[in-house]
Amino acid sequence: xxxxxxxxxxxxxxxxxxxxxxxxxxxxxxxxxxxxxxxxxxxxxxxxxxxxxxxxxxxxxxxxxxxxxxxxxxxxxxxxxxxxxxxxxxxxxxxxxxxxxxxxxxxxxxxxxxxxxxxxxxxxxxxxxxxxxxxxxxxxxxxxxxxxxxxxxxxxxxxxxxxxxxxxxxxxxxxxxxxxxxxxxxxxxxxxxxxxxxxxxxxxxxxxxxxxxxxxxxxxxxxxxxxxxxxxxxxxxxxxxxxxxxxxxxxxxxxxxxxxxxxxxxxxxxxxxxxxxxxxxxxxxxxxxxxxxxxxxxxxxxxxxxxxxxxxxxxxxxxxxxxxxxxxxxxxxxxxxxxxxxxxxxxxxxxxxxxxxxxxxxxxxxxxxxxxxxxxxxxxxxxxxxxxxxxxxxxxxxxxxxxxxxxxxxxxxxxxxxxxxxxxxxxxxxxxxxxxxxxxxxxxxxxxxxxxxxxxxxxxxxxxxxxxxxxxxxxxxxxxxxxxxxxxxxxxxxxxxxxxxxxxxxxxxxxxxxxxxxxxxxxxxxxxxxxxxxxxxxxxxxxxxxxxxxxxxxxxxxxxxxxxxxxxxxxxxxxxxxxxxxxxxxxxxxxxxxxxxxxxxxxxxxxxxxxxxxxxxxxxxxxxxxxxxxxxxxxxxxxxxxxxxxxxxxxxxxxxxxxxxxxxxxxxxxxxxxxxxxxxxxxxxxxxxxxxxxxxxxxxxxxxxxxxxxxxxxxxxxxxxxxxxxxxxxxxxxxxxxxxxxxxxxxxxxxxxxxxxxxxxxxxxxxxxxxxxxxxxxxxxxxxxxxxxxxxxxxxxxxxxxxxxxxxxxxxxxxxxxxxx
Amino acid sequence: xxxxxxxxxxxxxxxxxxxxxxxxxxxxxxxxxxxxxxxxxxxxxxxxxxxxxxxxxxxxxxxxxxxxxxxxxxxxxxxxxxxxxxxxxxxxxxxxxxxxxxxxxxxxxxxxxxxxxxxxxxxxxxxxxxxxxxxxxxxxxxxxxxxxxxxxxxx
Numbered sequence: 001x002x003x004x005x006x007x008x009x010x011x012x013x014x015x016x017x018x019x020x021x022x023x024x025x026x027x028x029x030x031x032x033x034x035x036x037x038x039x040x041x042x043x044x045x046x047x048x049x050x051x052x053x054x055x056x057x058x059x060x061x062x063x064x065x066x067x068x069x070x071x072x073x074x075x076x077x078x079x080x081x082x083x084x085x086x087x088x089x090x091x092x093x094x095x096x097x098x099x100x101x102x103x104x105x106x107x108x109x110x111x112x113x114x115x116x117x118x119x120x121x122x123x124x125x126x127x128x129x130x131x132x133x134x135x136x137x138x139x140x141x142x143x144x145x146x147x148x149x150x151x152x153x154x155x156x157x158x159x160x161x162x163x164x165x166x167x168x169x170x171x172x173x174x175x176x177x178x179x180x181x182x183x184x185x186x187x188x189x190x191x192x193x194x195x196x197x198x199x200x201x202x203x204x205x206x207x208x209x210x211x212x213x214x215x216x217x218x219x220x221x222x223x224x225x226x227x228x229x230x231x232x233x234x235x236x237x238x239x240x241x242x243x244x245x246x247x248x249x250x251x252x253x254x255x256x257x258x259x260x261x262x263x264x265x266x267x268x269x270x271x272x273x274x275x276x277x278x279x280x281x282x283x284x285x286x287x288x289x290x291x292x293x294x295x296x297x298x299x300x301x302x303x304x305x306x307x308x309x310x311x312x313x314x315x316x317x318x319x320x321x322x323x324x325x326x327x328x329x330x331x332x333x334x335x336x337x338x339x340x341x342x343x344x345x346x347x348x349x350x351x352x353x354x355x356x357x358x359x360x361x362x363x364x365x366x367x368x369x370x371x372x373x374x375x376x377x378x379x380x381x382x383x384x385x386x387x388x389x390x391x392x393x394x395x396x397x398x399x400x401x402x403x404x405x406x407x408x409x410x411x412x413x414x415x416x417x418x419x420x421x422x423x424x425x426x427x428x429x430x431x432x433x434x435x436x437x438x439x440x441x442x443x444x445x446x447x448x449x450x451x452x453x454x455x456x457x458x459x460x461x462x463x464x465x466x467x468x469x470x471x472x473x474x475x476x477x478x479x480x481x482x483x484x485x486x487x488x489x490x491x492x493x494x495x496x497x498x499x500x501x502x503x504x505x506x507x508x509x510x511x512x513x514x515x516x517x518x519x520x521x522x523x524x525x526x527x528x529x530x531x532x533x534x535x536x537x538x539x540x541x542x543x544x545x546x547x548x549x550x551x552x553x554x555x556x557x558x559x560x561x562x563x564x565x566x567x568x569x570x571x572x573x574x575x576x577x578x579x580x581x582x583x584x585x586x587x588x589x590x591x592x593x594x595x596x597x598x599x600x601x602x603x604x605x606x607x608x609x610x611x612x613x614x615x616x617x618x619x620x621x622x623x624x625x626x627x628x629x630x631x632x633x634x635x636x637x638x639x640x641x642x643x644x645x646x647x648x649x650x651x652x653x654x655x656x657x658x659x660x661x662x663x664x665x666x667x668x669x670x671x672x673x674x675x676x677x678x679x680x681x682x683x684x685x686x687x688x689x690x691x692x693x694x695x696x697x698x699x700x701x702x703x704x705x706x707x708x709x710x711x712x713x714x715x716x717x718x719x720x721x722x723x724x725x726x727x728x729x730x731x732x733x734x735x736x737x738x739x740x741x742x743x744x745x746x747x748x749x750x751x752x753x754x755x756x757x758x759x760x761x762x763x764x765x766x767x768x769x770x771x772x773x774x775x776x777x778x779x780x781x782x783x784x785x786x787x788x789x790x791x792x793x794x795x796x797x798x799x800x801x802x803x804x805x806x807x808x809x810x811x812x813x814x815x816x817x818x819x820x821x
Numbered sequence: 822x823x824x825x826x827x828x829x830x831x832x833x834x835x836x837x838x839x840x841x842x843x844x845x846x847x848x849x850x851x852x853x854x855x856x857x858x859x860x861x862x863x864x865x866x867x868x869x870x871x872x873x874x875x876x877x878x879x880x881x882x883x884x885x886x887x888x889x890x891x892x893x894x895x896x897x898x899x900x901x902x903x904x905x906x907x908x909x910x911x912x913x914x915x916x917x918x919x920x921x922x923x924x925x926x927x928x929x930x931x932x933x934x935x936x937x938x939x940x941x942x943x944x945x946x947x948x949x950x951x952x953x954x955x956x957x958x959x960x961x962x963x964x965x966x967x968x969x970x971x972x973x974x975x976x
Contacts, residue, residue, distance in 0.1 A: 136971070416971055419972075432973075432976040612957070613958075613960070614854070614961070615957065615960040615961040755857055758857075
């Protein structure tokens with residue numbers, strides 16, 4: 001059983017396999033120092049909560065504490081593998097600085113109190129504002145890290161019981177464009193593809209998706225295909241030299257903000273060379289002619305000028321995609337957080353519709369999620385969608401939801417799209433939202449233009465409730481802080497990027513008086529005395545399993561149909577992909593296998609939007625263009641970003657993540673191995689730009705945008721010239737910024753632009769102009785940015801990022817039958 | 822033939838619309854979606870203005886003589902209280918943009934009809950290219966109005 005250093009080898013040892021074969025099992029296990037497997041009292045079933053891959057695992061419990069984890073060899077998602085965050089992240093639960101008691105603000109200070117006092121305050125303020133102003137005074141901003149049962153409960157309370165339209169999740173920052181692009185192309189949210197498509201694909205295209213760092217275990221799957229017979233060829237579109245780019249047959253590094261021009265040229269070439277499955281297009285789509293017309297104006301030479309990518313590479317990319325027999329495409333933040341986010345992502349869907357590459361093994365699209373439970377935020381309706389992918393603009397859907405909830409339809413707001421996060425913040429800034437309940441997220445570090453966000457969250461007129469595990473930068477601004485239990489301390493389900501549902505069971509007790517988020521929401525509902533139309537307490541459920549059963553009734557007949565799943569079922573078989581119902585009792589690996597979509601005017605989640613202006617279409621228009629509910633091919637012109645580099649700010653600033661951290665590091669920053677692997681913020685710059693600025697690896701610099709600046713050491717990397725990259729994970733909870741004289745000069749979002757995609761409303765973290773100023777010579781030490789990943793240095797003398805060989809890899813050799821699962 | 826007159830009128834409506842969209846963009850720097858999208862849409866109208874100027878000489882209209890008047894509609898209050906209430910002003914501005922872009926779309930309809938009657942395929946293709954964008958401008962103003970009005974009216 002080989003031992004591995006997961007910091008130095010994030011993707012572990014290769015287990016090569018060929019097309020159509022089953023991915024071999026490799027069970028990874030890490031236990032705290034001094035703990036042997038035989039010491040473990042219990043292994044408790046769960047899945048990863050630190051990214052959206054959904055790696056199935058067991059928590060090791062000894063003496064009532066978590067002492068380690070191991071992967072699930074039989075699970076379809078990871079076949080036993082775990083990534084560095086899975087292996088080490090659990091340690092944060094035991095941190096001494098967990099929130100253990102509610103806090104309320106008295107005379108300007110947060111002081112400890114009991115649950116009754118804290119909840120009474122929240123309830124009293126809610127009632128006052130409902131009486132004074134009505135539901136429009138209350139807003140909820142949640143997460144991509146809670147459980148399905150919790151989102152469903154929150155959605156029922158917010159949209160149903162209170163009747164506010166102001167509810168969103170931080171999923172707005174990570175996955176809103178995935179949902180929007182799926183709705184535009186297929187009429188409804190729902191991931192078409194499956195991770196299993198990696199086993200079959202002959203070409204895999206990754207668009208703005210550094211899978212190696214965001215879904216590391218699925219990247220291991222691709223690496224295993226690359227190491228086996230008849231490997232797939234990879235296309236990578238990314239301005240950074242990611243591990244994906246290093247393995248790619250073809251790497252395109254377009255100028256940030258120009259994805260639509262690039263995709264239009266690729267589609268232009270596919271059409272010109274007639275790599276079009278005309279029978280599929282004819283039978284299953286509408287809109288092809290408009291695409292031909294629009295992309296006609298984008299020959300590779302024109303896109304080459306806009307994107308600053310050689311025209312020849314664009315032609316090669318189109319040839320690679322056009323020659324694929326089984327094409328898998330994945331899309332993430334490089335598209336979702338960039339200019340024209342939805343339009344660009346829709347063009348990826350178009351490639352598949354044109355080529356008829358959907359719903360077959362190896363032929364699929366994965367519009368990815370960022371966070372572990374973002375899928376549930378979307379399907380439960382705790383973000384800017386309605387429960388069960390219902391259409392807010394379809395009165396029949398509202399009536400149906402009202403019946404499920406046993407409430408009057410008039411109580412459910414459906415006069416406008418649910419208010420998105422950036423607009424919620426604007427209403428709070430203007431003072432028309434006066435109560436904001438933030439659960440499991442940290443907007444004071446994660447939203448753009450932080451100076452403004454801090455100011456509005458701290459304003460006297462806003463009653464801020466923060467429900468979290470740690471004293472985050474946001475919690476510090478709250479009027480009431482509610483201590484929450486976390487993963488391993490509560491039971492519930494969650495669903496990964498490829499629709500796989502896992503059960504996560506309680507392994508240990510939460511610390512102090514911390515309570516599961518579900519209990520907190522239900523406690524609030526009972527204290528508010530919400531009632532349904534028969535006078536029963538609403539929500540009508542009381543614990544995780546009853547919430548899950550209630551949710552199943554809300555999803556029947558919708559794509560996210562869980563009606564065939566029970567907790568026992570999940571305990572018995574592990575991960576199951578929805579829809580799972582009487583018709584598909586084992587779940588469904590791929591959507592749209594039959595070329596049928598959830599796109600009829602009666603079924604669709606959205607009547608569509610204008611891909612440039614974001615203006616919603618109305619039902620009559622949708623009915624006339626797509627009466628049969630086919631997939632929709634939508635074409636759009638390139639529109640330049642709203643902020644481009646110039647004389648004062650000559651660089652394009654993009655922000656992003658590293659494999660070793662999650663979100664604002666509230667958990668991973670408290671796991672020593674992960675924190676050591678990436679201990680401080682850095683800025684990546686190309687060698688030519690570094691030379692021009694007279695700076696070397698490790699030198700301190702100031703990076704500024706029109707909104708703010710940070711200080712960081714320089715990592716000279718293979719990034720595209722003219723582009724700076726800063727990771728967004730680093731806030732201030734472990735600095736002295738909150739002390740007097742402490743400076744807020746570390747968070748990337750001090751600089752990001754307050755602008756969003758008009759279609760998905762996802763903020764544009766990859767479009768800002770910035771300047772760079774050297775702050776003198778460094779001390780000769782290199783930046784501490786990881787060397788193992790996209791932040792790899794060009795200078796070979798920089799010491800490699802390493803950890804300890806503390807993880808066991810158990811390779812299980814199974815006879816391969818060559819068959820598919 | 823009155824196509825010259827139609828072109829002159831369209832030039833007036835598109836250039837005032839371009840000015841008004843830019844003005845609205847400037848007026849709401851903190852309403853980010855209005856601010857950014859209005860400016861993107863102003864670029865469409867400026868593009869339409871150029872297309873009209875290019876077509877004008879063929880119908881005996883001197884491009885230099887085409888008028889670009891200031892938006893005059895602002896003299897008329899759109900909604901009560903818009904002068905003193907910034908929120909009402911936003912609704913008023915969106916309402917005005919809706920009417921102005923709707924007017925431009927109608928004018929493109931007229932021009933398209935004329936182009937067909939005189940069998941001018943070039944002019945027809947200009948009308949067919951520009952008209953849908955006027956409609957999209959109008960839909961945007963309406964969509965934005967529907968999205969922001971509930972909170973403004975209820976508070």
